[in-house]
Amino acid sequence: MTGTITGPLDRFFVLDLTRIRSGPTCVKQFADWGADVIKIEPPEDNSGYADRDSSDFQNLHRNKRSLTLDLKSSEGRDILMCLVDKADVLVENFRPGVKKRLGLDWETLHARNPKLVLGSISGFGQTGPYAERPGFDQVAQGMGGLMSVTGLPGQGPVRVGIPVADLTAGMFCATGILMALLDRERTGVGQWVQSSLLQAQVAMLDFQAARWLIDGEVPGQAGNNHPTAVPMGVYPTSDGSMNIAVTGNRMWQDFCTIIGRPDLADHERFATGRLRLRHRDELNALLFEITRTRTSKDLTEALIASGIPCGPINKIDAVFEDPQVAELGMVVEVEHPKRGTQKVLGQPIILSGATPVMHSATPDAGQHSDAILKELGLSDAELADLRERKVI
Incomplete structure (x- = not known):
């Protein structure tokens, strides 16, 4: 050969x-x-x-x-x-x-x-x-x-x-x-x-290692939540669940508008990334009640239009039915x-x-x-x- x-x-x-x-x-x-x-x-x-x-x-x-x-x-x-x-x-x-x-x-x-x-x-x-x-x-x-x-x-x-x-x-x-x-x-x-x-x-381990090597912090389990950013993780919808990743205050403000809660953007407990991380459980409880009233398709389209990363949580068969996966060969x-x-x-x-x-x-x-x-x-x-x- x-x-x-x-x-x-x-x-x-x-x-x-x-x-x-x-x-x-x-x-x-x-x-x-x-x-x-x-x-x-x-x-x-x-x-x-x-x-x-x-x-x-x-x-x-x-x-x-x-x-x-x-x-x-x-x-x-x-x-x-x-x-x-x-x-x-x-x-x-x-x-x-x-x-x-x-x-x-x-x-x-x-x-x-x-x-x-x-x-x-x-x-x-x-x-x-x-x-x-x-x-x-x-x-x-x-x-x-x-x-x-x-x-x-x-x-x-x-x-x-x-x-x-x-x-x-x-x-x-x-x-x-x-x-x-x-x-x-x-x-x-x-x-x-x-x-x-x-x-x-x-x-x-990447950033999880850096949290220990540089900050002296021992990371633990965070489940579907991102360890250091909120809201970022799995959110329920009316027909399933999806991943949403809101990074930075500009995205946070846009996100609050999209979900119909612009008042959360400047809330005293959620206005900054550090505050949102500190009050993660409280914030996510609020967001779960909102996102589960929207379909995955509707919420995805609204978030993508605003440049907010999000996407479905596919089983393996659905991965290979995705047109973008096909495009990537x-x-x-x-x-x-x-x-x-x-x-x-x-x-x-x-x-x-x-x-x-x-x-x-x-x-x-x-x-x-x-x-x-x-x-x-x-x-x-x-x-x-x-x-x-x-x-x-």
Whole structure:
């Protein structure tokens, strides 16, 4: 496949030794934008490795070639090292000790191919007291503080509905790899790029972290209310509920006019942002009684006309029926040899001179093994021998 797919990253050859979610999320950025990505998987018992038929797996691993390889065998490791010699990037999410045992540590790989960029994603980092712990998204959400600020006040810790630590660790690692590739153009030398679920989750605390680091305030759960601004959150309507975000005094005054209560704009308890935050429960009780008399459509149209952010609270099916989501190209199709046309998530990035390369569905395990190994110069007889001995 090398050289047949065009895209902004089509000059890069990437080895994917990742599994579960954080690593595949990282590699997906390269696969979707044209890189030649080889996914390396165990040769046997792939049902225990991943459920290939799941929608999750099919969405994560499109645009890759699959090579099955036993990395515990000397022949398997030799083949991998031949691929390392050609590679621009290798991405893995093994624990540090496992990586060392497989000979995939930075020192070994850098000595073999000084131009290689190694991307490593772990649960807690490559060094430190937790380095060898197994990582899991919800564990990182808890240790990274997110579950303490999610949910209703007094509800107790709540996980968010997506694997945010996994996803952001993968995205941060992809960004780091791209920076290392850019720097390699200047230095000629690759780098070791590291990210972890814990680092990513702490970074994603953003303003909640700043409240502690700068103000000395420990944030708590605020439910559907914004932690520091009012009115901002979920408001009932006559036919459901919706999000409304009123920021600043100009919006506040316009909002009060729209809901038919201009007297609230200069009320002694609500006239400023600080006052509204201090009296949040009282103000929201008033607003709930007003907004629940309006339909979501009517209130949305009135607020949007005044430039006040608002919107529906969609279930997943409604998300993909939204015309703006369609306009943004967030659903793309790939052809699967067994499933036929298959819808997967698109990229949330738009480039003026390029589009994501959706050239193939998620491959079967080992679907491209023969072609890849023939590119390395192996004969049919050698392939048959390796397959007989379950190296591939």
